[in-house]
Amino acid sequence: MSPVKKTRAAARVEQIETIKDVSRRLLAEKGVTGLSLREVAREMGLVSSALYRYFATRDELLTALILDAYNDLGSAVERADRRSVTLSSRRRWHAATRAIRRWAKSHPHEYALIYGTPVPNYVAPELTIEAATRVSGALARILSDDWARRPPTRTTASTANIRTFLIVDNIRELLPDVPPDHYVKALIAWTHVFGFINFELFGQYVGTVRNADVMFDRVMDEIADFLELGD
Amino acid sequence: MSPVKKTRAAARVEQIETIKDVSRRLLAEKGVTGLSLREVAREMGLVSSALYRYFATRDELLTALILDAYNDLGSAVERADRRSVTLSSRRRWHAATRAIRRWAKSHPHEYALIYGTPVPNYVAPELTIEAATRVSGALARILSDDWARRPPTRTTASTANIRTFLIVDNIRELLPDVPPDHYVKALIAWTHVFGFINFELFGQYVGTVRNADVMFDRVMDEIADFLELGD
DNA sequence: TGTACATCAGTGAACGCGCGTTCACTGATGTAC
DNA sequence: TGTACATCAGTGAACGCGCGTTCACTGATGTAC
Numbered sequence: 001m002s003p004v005k006k007t008r009a010a011a012r013v014e015q016i017e018t019i020k021d022v023s024r025r026l027l028a029e030k031g032v033t034g035l036s037l038r039e040v041a042r043e044m045g046l047v048s049s050a051l052y053r054y055f056a057t058r059d060e061l062l063t064a065l066i067l068d069a070y071n072d073l074g075s076a077v078e079r080a081d082r083r084s085v086t087l088s089s090r091r092r093w094h095a096a097t098r099a100i101r102r103w104a105k106s107h108p109h110e111y112a113l114i115y116g117t118p119v120p121n122y123v124a125p126e127l128t129i130e131a132a133t134r135v136s137g138a139l140a141r142i143l144s145d146d147w148a149r150r151p152p153t154r155t156t157a158s159t160a161n162i163r164t165f166l167i168v169d170n171i172r173e174l175l176p177d178v179p180p181d182h183y184v185k186a187l188i189a190w191t192h193v194f195g196f197i198n199f200e201l202f203g204q205y206v207g208t209v210r211n212a213d214v215m216f217d218r219v220m221d222e223i224a225d226f227l228e229l230g231d
Numbered sequence: 232m233s234p235v236k237k238t239r240a241a242a243r244v245e246q247i248e249t250i251k252d253v254s255r256r257l258l259a260e261k262g263v264t265g266l267s268l269r270e271v272a273r274e275m276g277l278v279s280s281a282l283y284r285y286f287a288t289r290d291e292l293l294t295a296l297i298l299d300a301y302n303d304l305g306s307a308v309e310r311a312d313r314r315s316v317t318l319s320s321r322r323r324w325h326a327a328t329r330a331i332r333r334w335a336k337s338h339p340h341e342y343a344l345i346y347g348t349p350v351p352n353y354v355a356p357e358l359t360i361e362a363a364t365r366v367s368g369a370l371a372r373i374l375s376d377d378w379a380r381r382p383p384t385r386t387t388a389s390t391a392n393i394r395t396f397l398i399v400d401n402i403r404e405l406l407p408d409v410p411p412d413h414y415v416k417a418l419i420a421w422t423h424v425f426g427f428i429n430f431e432l433f434g435q436y437v438g439t440v441r442n443a444d445v446m447f448d449r450v451m452d453e454i455a456d457f458l459e460l461g462d
Numbered sequence: 463t464g465t466a467c468a469t470c471a472g473t474g475a476a477c478g479c480g481c482g483t484t485c486a487c488t489g490a491t492g493t494a495c
Numbered sequence: 496t497g498t499a500c501a502t503c504a505g506t507g508a509a510c511g512c513g514c515g516t517t518c519a520c521t522g523a524t525g526t527a528c
Binding site: 008011012015046047049050053054 | 505506
């Protein structure tokens, strides 16, 4: 086994990457519906049945793409946050949300894959939920860190009524330093990042928004006010 | 031409309605991608080519469905608003947004058709934009009416910088009594209604939100605060 | 009111296409002794 | 180190499927005179 000649295992990993790269390219050209195993194979100069060595089914390939998308976006956000972690909460918030939007705009079809209309009859496996949490986790950390720096206030509100409509235990893990009566605001902020990007990408702002770059910053600033982020 | 026997024109209108109804049923079962002219025809006991008497192409049928969806949702919101027009702005806001959510939840695939990922290669004609405005128009009226009742304040801000990122003339038509420096807030409110519904329908709240009905009301109440709606 | 002709809904066959998946196979790469 | 066998990537043909759209046609409904 010479070092120049790649082992079978390494070649396999490489081939899987190629399949996913080609799939992403085709995805960008024709959307999820237009993505077919046969075309991927054709594009790679392979016979279509060859792909079944790597993915047992089309859905399995789709799952891999979804997982990669979540992780790709997740690490883009984490990277942006790492670069701005020493700045004010407000600046961190802007950096992280801008990173999300930038990724979405440069990978619109992958974005649609994870935040758009779910693919009919496709059921996301557990794994993807975990990867999805990286993005919201990064945003949550910014807010929670901000609260950690605020002067302590005695919390009067009990979490009892919040428990009726929120899954408090899960949220607390992401927002350890945020008092439960601010969970709704946090979820609004999180929702709005994607609400804006969806509206922008899916064309709803045509006719009202002229410059979405500027608008996004303004909106995220309003949300930062809404969260009372320090600057 | 007896009155019991329907004229050819009336039969034609009826047949178009049947085609759209069957299409909506199939849409609900299999999503946009799964909607095919052949299946609609089969379902109606017709031969597939017969549908071409009514719709020149699959896209034309899709356009009709999109148009109907916007109008159906639009009239649901308008109806809800008419019923609550005498109440406080806050209650009107709740009534209108609830109507939107209720329609979305009872017509999820039609909702996805108009607010979800755009169908690839499908271009929405002008007509649909007009119908889309009915929904945002109803929401806008609530906010604008509220401002009409507020005590006048001298507006110091010029609209010059707002013009750089918003299409002020179009927005003013929808929000005649709202000062331009509140346009961003208005767009945030509008965006959030659909941002929430998208997240709910597309499964992003799994793991955090236990009862979306309650959560939606809370969130819309926060947005009403954000808009400073009177109650 | 009756007849001749035009209009139009629906038929049935066909074209040409692409899809996911299976299966028996070849030949190269890797492993055990 | 060399040989025998097992593993695995890729082939090529095939199965069975559904799709959008076209076209020449039949027969019923509507219109003009």
